[in-house]
Amino acid sequence: xxxxxxxxxxxxxxxxxxxxxxxxxxxxxxxxxxxxxxxxxxxxxxxxxxxxxxxxxxxxxxxxxxxxxxxxxxxxxxxxxxxxxxxxxxxxxxxxxxxxxxxxxxxxxxxxxxxx
Numbered sequence: 413x414x415x416x417x418x419x420x421x422x423x424x425x426x427x428x429x430x431x432x433x434x435x436x437x438x439x440x441x442x443x444x445x446x447x448x449x450x451x452x453x454x455x456x457x458x459x460x461x462x463x464x465x466x467x468x469x470x471x472x473x474x475x476x477x478x479x480x481x482x483x484x485x486x487x488x489x490x491x492x493x494x495x496x497x498x499x500x501x502x503x504x505x506x507x508x509x510x511x512x513x514x515x516x517x518x519x520x521x522x523x524x525x526x527x528x
Contacts, residue, residue: 416525417455418512419443426505428497429489456525460512462504467514 424436446452468477480503483490489497516528 462507463510
């Protein structure tokens with residue numbers, strides 16, 4: 413069985429503060445565990461690319477995407493609602509995450525991987 417492992421070195425830039433569960437340390441702990449167990453060496457590793465505007469518009473309205481762009485802070489962390497925070501890097505990192513999901517689906521659909 414082939415597992416596609418898709419990530420990006422900029423993912424840690426999505427830092428929501430020390431108490432937030434979306435932590436770069438969480439991702440690093442997962443990667444370290446996969447390395448120690450030898451699992452990651454058995455995966456098809458690749459780097460994520462940002463989802464395109466066209467890809468994002470397949471699941472989000474134009475208005476929603478523009479609203480998020482207007483909300484993006486120039487520095488610091490701002491709340492969008494009770495549990496959603498945003499940094500200057502959040503939109504790019506979200507686009508990378510969406511791109512990783514798309515790449516994973518493509519790999520499975522094309523029979524290049526069994527899962528992602």
